[in-house]
Amino acid sequence: MEEQMEYDVTFFQQAFKKHREEFLQDYKDLLRFQTISTDAKYETELAKARVFLIDYFKNIQFSVEEWETDGHAAIFAQNLSAGKDKPTVLLYGHYDVQPVDPIDEWLSDPFEPIEKNGKIYARGALDNKGQLALMLSALKFMMTEFGELGVNVKMIIEGEEEMGSPNTIAILESRKEALKCDALLVVDLDLVSEDVPCITLGLRGLCALNVECIGSKIDLHSGMHGGMVFNPIHGLVELLSTLRDPKSGKILVEGFYEGVSEPSEKEKAMLDLQFDEKEYEKMFDAKAVGGEIAFPPAIRNWLRPTIEVNGIYGGYTGPGIKTVIPAKAYAKISCRLIDGQDPKKVQQQIQTHLEKHAPRGITVNVELQDAVEGVRANADAPILKTVSESLEEVFKNPCKYVMSGGTVGITKALQKASSGDVVMMGFGLPEDNIHAPNESFALSRFEKGFLTIVRILQKLGQKT
Amino acid sequence: MEEQMEYDVTFFQQAFKKHREEFLQDYKDLLRFQTISTDAKYETELAKARVFLIDYFKNIQFSVEEWETDGHAAIFAQNLSAGKDKPTVLLYGHYDVQPVDPIDEWLSDPFEPIEKNGKIYARGALDNKGQLALMLSALKFMMTEFGELGVNVKMIIEGEEEMGSPNTIAILESRKEALKCDALLVVDLDLVSEDVPCITLGLRGLCALNVECIGSKIDLHSGMHGGMVFNPIHGLVELLSTLRDPKSGKILVEGFYEGVSEPSEKEKAMLDLQFDEKEYEKMFDAKAVGGEIAFPPAIRNWLRPTIEVNGIYGGYTGPGIKTVIPAKAYAKISCRLIDGQDPKKVQQQIQTHLEKHAPRGITVNVELQDAVEGVRANADAPILKTVSESLEEVFKNPCKYVMSGGTVGITKALQKASSGDVVMMGFGLPEDNIHAPNESFALSRFEKGFLTIVRILQKLGQKT
Incomplete structure (x- = not known):
């Protein structure tokens, strides 16, 4: 895949434009499944979404399995044709979504995606079907455009994230061999802002x-x-x-x-601990005076x-x-x-x-x-550099390192089972209203996410 | 009225038997008015109850007035024909009742009184229409049997007790002259038990x-x-x-x-501070360990x-x-x-x-x-002796002195405005389920209440 060296971000932007309608079609199809995992009455919807994903992977030459759990099954797919000399990356996403209450506050049907002002509105528009769809689009594009990925790709898509992943976590230990990878990309998180990318080094x-x-x-x-x-x-x-x-x-x-434990010297050097108390107070009408006041706000939220x-x-x-x-x-x-x-x-x-x-x-x-459990990335892992460079190429801005006070329940267990270096990342913003009515995702960020994933795969493909 | 000296409790028991159906008819008529004071939609029901009371008093040769308030009007009635040499007693009751929620738990219509196992079941059966009806029956009986009361009787019946009497309290000061009395009987309280009468010396x-x-x-x-x-x-x-x-x-x-303030020596001597912690724990599955533990339970409930x-x-x-x-x-x-x-x-x-x-x-x-405000009786007031003797004649048991941790909101204001010695009394028991579904009142206690009021009036009539 040496010839891909020539393709830069501009090339892929053109490619995205060309395939845009197809990518959006897949994305919208995925959004139409009412995959609310916490409510048993949507079980057949979750099953339909799994069928969709299985077909999707088959069409792009991935082998695919449905991993049963005591709750909702997970989809595991892989294409290892790059061979043993190439690294293996494991992508993580989830196909389940939050409930839609309060339904009265939705301006459109949460399960009939609409496109307005450059955004897609639907339950799961970002969390996580938007991030999932941009990964799937990247894989599809690579396979159809180049016929290969250049890197071994595994992907696990669970159906229980919004309920804390209890049954999915329970099966990971027994799937260690399948999950084994060099790098684990958990794509369920946010950017700093529209133009400022980041990698999340820790979750609580x-x-x-x-x-x-x-x-x-x-x-x-x-x-x-x-x-x-x-x-x-x-x-x-x-x-x-x-x-x-x-x-x-x-x-x-x-x-x-x-x-x-305290943050390491490396973490301290990398992390952007900036916190604007005045801005915070203005935004939420709340003073940042909770938690252990001996620590600065970002540390209190991320590392305490x-x-x-x-x-x-x-x-x-x-x-x-x-x-x-x-x-x-x-x-x-x-x-x-x-x-x-x-x-x-x-x-x-x-x-x-x-x-x-x-x-x-x-x-x-x-x-x-x-x-x-909480989770922290290995701050010395080479994958961080690969991802940050890809983000910087796409966003034309330096990549920041942050942590999150939130939780993606499965991350630590996936890190352990896969023994890969974890990178927590994503393309969301607070304005996307995840878990709330009128969830949305800007297509500009969908595209940037697509470009970033493509660039990461390419860069990994150049390594041996 | 010297000849009444001959009439003892047995005589009045016979009389009650004779008039029983008539008394019950009045009592049930009163219970049928849906006089829920806290809900504006029952206003016409409260008005109908007032018309009933006005007619009732007119029929027994009482002069009667409707006292407007900013909320529900009060009824004030009096018969002062005993003359200035005789004492004046002011009776207090209320014609409003608690809401009926949860309505599903009622075994019969709360506003269609039924008689079962010697009890009347209805909202207000005890609180306060039962106690009110036994007072009204006593007055009616005295007037029809003897053509006179032997004592000056005033009665105030308010329509706001269950909402804390805010508007009724507000007019009392301006009605001082009308309310003036020697003794004030607030008949809205309980007995110690079926057979053991008591006078309540204080309310919080x-x-x-x-x-x-x-x-x-x-x-x-x-x-x-x-x-x-x-x-x-x-x-x-x-x-x-x-x-x-x-x-x-x-x-x-x-x-x-x-x-x-601490209880006075007199109060200490009179009050029955007995409290059975084991029995309490058995009854409520609760330990009596709340409040200020330096004080015994009865004091904590009554005087702290x-x-x-x-x-x-x-x-x-x-x-x-x-x-x-x-x-x-x-x-x-x-x-x-x-x-x-x-x-x-x-x-x-x-x-x-x-x-x-x-x-x-x-x-x-x-x-x-x-x-x-809270209220305390004057422990030296002669009316206490009159009432306790009457109770003892009827109940054939010594009268106890207690206090109550509860509140009858208007009592202190009535005490002040009437300048009468207050006696807080009544014929209820916890089993009557006031404020709860299936409120009831045993007719045996209705009769004892009637007898007690008649005896009190007689005894007061013998005084000059």
Whole structure:
């Protein structure tokens, strides 16, 4: 594939223009499947999407398998015709999407993509069908234009990302051989801005728990019982207030910080820690004063674990007053965790803490929910350079290095199972409204994503 | 009326039997009015109930007035033909009732009273139409049987008790002359048990506030923002945890205990402070370990003020996890207050406390709700003896003295405006399910209530 040396980004821009309608057709076909993974009634839609993907890969000379899980199956496809002397890259995407609630706020049918002002509007337009489609388009283009990829390409497309990938993660260990690769591209993330590309060096993990405080078996009248019974809302408030030091923001759960490491010198040198507090306050009407105030905001969001109460409820919440002492009060808690923390261990530590600090007269029940590990890229991996150069060629701007406070649940498990150097990347922007009504993706970024993937494959193909 | 000396309880029991159907007819007629005061759509029902009461009083030779308020009008009736040498007693009741939700749990139409197993089932069966009807029956019986009451009787029946009496309280000061009396009987309370009567020497007051904690203008993603923004649920939790010392249960709001006095020696001697913690735990599956643990349970419930969070909510409360940092979190707070505390001042103190303790980055908004004073009977008042003797004759058991942790909002204002010695009493039991589905009142207690009121009037009539 030496002759591809001559093709630069301009050549591929022309090629994209030529194939644009075909790429968009595939993209829109994919968007029409109502692949909401968290709702069992869409199961046949997920199955239809898998059939579509299997056909797609067959048409571009990939061998393809459906990997059963205890939940939604994953699609695994590969074309290893570049041979053993060439590197192997594993691409990751997901074909499932978020629910569409609140449906009333959509300006068009979430599963009938429309093109408007250079954007595609639909559920999954970006997350992840847009990013998936630009990868698929790149593979199709390479295979039809050149008849080969120049590099060994594997791709895993799961159907459970929006539910935390529990069953997909469970099968990865047994698929180690198939997943083995040199580099793993997780294409489910964002750019810094329209013109500024970035590579994400780390994602946080997550663990979640539900807490129930029980004070009595029935709701009690605050006149008849107030002063006698211990109000479980007070119990919950006291319990939750033991989790964090209000002044420093430090989390007080014993053992919580085990495995949390400082950023390395290399990471410190690479990472763009810029954070504009004024801009943040303007955008969200919120001060960046949460978390552990000893650390700067970007570090707090990327490299420090958090504990957040995502929901709290109990008693009377309607208009006017109702002088009730409720029987129970509830909180939903989740933590964002750093690579190195064991999410199941953290759950246990929090459970132990909550049970130990149960206020008098209050029964505390803890229910463990999701638990996934955080992940960090190897800052010395050569693939980072390949990807950053490709991004810079396409975006004509230096590639930044960032981390994300968010979670792509499967990443750490994929990194382990594939033993590839992970690159977390993507072409989204906050304006794309993922997980919200009127999700969209600008076709200009779809094209840039396509170009970037093509350039990465080409560059990898030049290596031995 | 000297000849009435001969009539004892047995005589009146016979009389009740004779007039039973007529009394029940009046009682049931009253129950059929859908007098839900908190819902504007029942206004005509409240008006119909007032017409019924006006006619009732006219028929028994009472002069009667409708006292307009900014809300529902009150009925004021009097028969002062006993003359200036005889004492004047003011009876209090209310013709409004609680809403009927949850309507599905009613076994019969809440506004079509049914008689079953010696009980009347309907909304208001006890609270307060049952207690009201037994007073009205007593007055009717005295007037028809003897043609006179032997004592000057005034009666005020309000239509706003279930909404905290705000507009009724507002007119009392201007009605001082009309309300003037020697003794005020507030008949809206309970017995100790079926056979054990009591007089309630004190009721707590109440003040309520809503608290809103704002962290940002929109809900934020806990990955993208966790560690940066201060979660308003944490803000609320920290704020609420400053209100009380978790160990002692002491309320930490500056000035909160101003005006709270110890029980007097007389009160201590009279009050039955018995409290069976084991029985309480069995009944409610709740330990009596709330409030200020330095005090015994009955004192904590009767003579110590409390602060209770009646409701708390914010963020995601559905199934599974949603990693949101909500924009806002809310709590609904109410205090039970002791006679001597100024409820409006306490509201201000709590508002000041909450605003002063606002966690960093959190905007705290406080909305003041209801505020009513607590009340205590004059333990030396002669009317207590008259009432207790009457109760003992009817119930054949010693009368106990208790207090109640609950609130009858108008009592303190009526006590002030009428300058009468207040007696808080009634014939309810917890089993009557007031404010709940299938409210009922045993006709055996209706009769005992009737007998008690008749005996009280007779005894007062013997005095000059």
